[in-house]
Amino acid sequence: MQTRTEKSTQDNTGTRPVERLCHATGLLLILSGLLHLVVFAVDGGPWYGPVSWRKPVTFGLSFGVTLIAVTWVTSYLRVGSRPRTVLLAVFAADCVVEVGGITLQAWRRAPSHLDMETPFDTAVSMTLAVGGGVLVVLLTVFALASFRHPPTGPAGMALAVRSGFAILLVALASGAAMIARGVVLARTGHQEVAYHSTAPLKPLHGVSLHAVLVLPALALLLSRTSWSEPVRRRVVATATGCYVAAVIGAGVWAVLTY
Numbered sequence: 001m002q003t004r005t006e007k008s009t010q011d012n013t014g015t016r017p018v019e020r021l022c023h024a025t026g027l028l029l030i031l032s033g034l035l036h037l038v039v040f041a042v043d044g045g046p047w048y049g050p051v052s053w054r055k056p057v058t059f060g061l062s063f064g065v066t067l068i069a070v071t072w073v074t075s076y077l078r079v080g081s082r083p084r085t086v087l088l089a090v091f092a093a094d095c096v097v098e099v100g101g102i103t104l105q106a107w108r109r110a111p112s113h114l115d116m117e118t119p120f121d122t123a124v125s126m127t128l129a130v131g132g133g134v135l136v137v138l139l140t141v142f143a144l145a146s147f148r149h150p151p152t153g154p155a156g157m158a159l160a161v162r163s164g165f166a167i168l169l170v171a172l173a174s175g176a177a178m179i180a181r182g183v184v185l186a187r188t189g190h191q192e193v194a195y196h197s198t199a200p201l202k203p204l205h206g207v208s209l210h211a212v213l214v215l216p217a218l219a220l221l222l223s224r225t226s227w228s229e230p231v232r233r234r235v236v237a238t239a240t241g242c243y244v245a246a247v248i249g250a251g252v253w254a255v256l257t258y
Contacts, residue, residue, distance in 0.1 A: 018085045019071050025092045026068035029099050033060025036103070050111035056103040062209065063095045069213035074142055076161055076216070078149035087138055094134045101128045113198075114182040129179050136172045143169055154223035156236030157216060163240045164212035167247055171208035174201045174254070200257040204250040211243050 033056065040053035047054050071088055079087075101124050105112035113128060115121040143165035151161040178198040218239055222232040 018088050019075075022067055022071040022088050022092045025096060026064040026066075026071070029060050029064030029067065029095060031060075031064075032099060032103065033057045033062075033064060036060060036106070050113075050115075051106075051109055053106060055112055056099070056106045059102045060099050063099050065213065066209065067092060067095045069210070069216075070139070070142065073161055073164065073212055073216050076151040076153045076157055077142065077145045078152070079142075079145050087141060090134070091138050094131050094138070098128060098131045098135070101131070113179065114185075116187065125183075129183065132175060132179055136176060139165070139168060139172060153216075154219060155229035155232040156219040156222060159233070159240060160215035160219040160236050161212075163243070164215045167208045167211035167243065170247055170251075171205050174205040174208065177201060178205065200254045204247065204254045207250045208247050211247075215240060215243065 036053050036056040040047070040057060043053065046052050070091065074084055074088065077084070102112040105115070105121075105124055110117075110121055111125075113125055115125050146162045146165045151158045153161070178201050182198055215236065219232070219236050222235055225232070227235075
């Protein structure tokens, strides 16, 4: 847990304001996802496919939860307050751009990713692709920081944070693979094939995306129990093993159906 000195340092360096900004932004993204769930209930239409209300729903919820989770989890990293503030601010802005572009295209009844039909659609798709690249860089920096120095926190938190970020990198890699393959297919005249080419990797992407929240949250919850530190570490290690097994299973499915 953070000491009083560490908390005081946070206040003095201005990290707290960026955390509040990220939490508020994440909450707004979650509310956007829930709002579009209501829109889907009223307007109807397909839940699956390149043009669907599913995309602003799932991306709003996912990006919102991830932004809040990363903001919280990075408080355990041994990263300077100023670099962390900058990285989190850019991360929050990028999350807004990603969800905003996806939501815009949903209201336009156009695919958000891999759509090269018009210059405007191409601009949106490429903006989202570039934004995805920015996400990869930012989260990789945080992941490397978690392995450079042991994260702080209660028993099991170091393993939870490191494992969460390592598994998150799998989600980023699978997301990048989906975009790369889809862009190649779209630019070579296989637009419809591009839309469906991402399906095999979606389970892997989805499962691995939220380990950075689930595992640290477990370590935090265990710290509120009367269990000894060795027991809590073993529970976190077991949960991490189960999560890795789920990711491997999703990976095998992706290979068999790709």
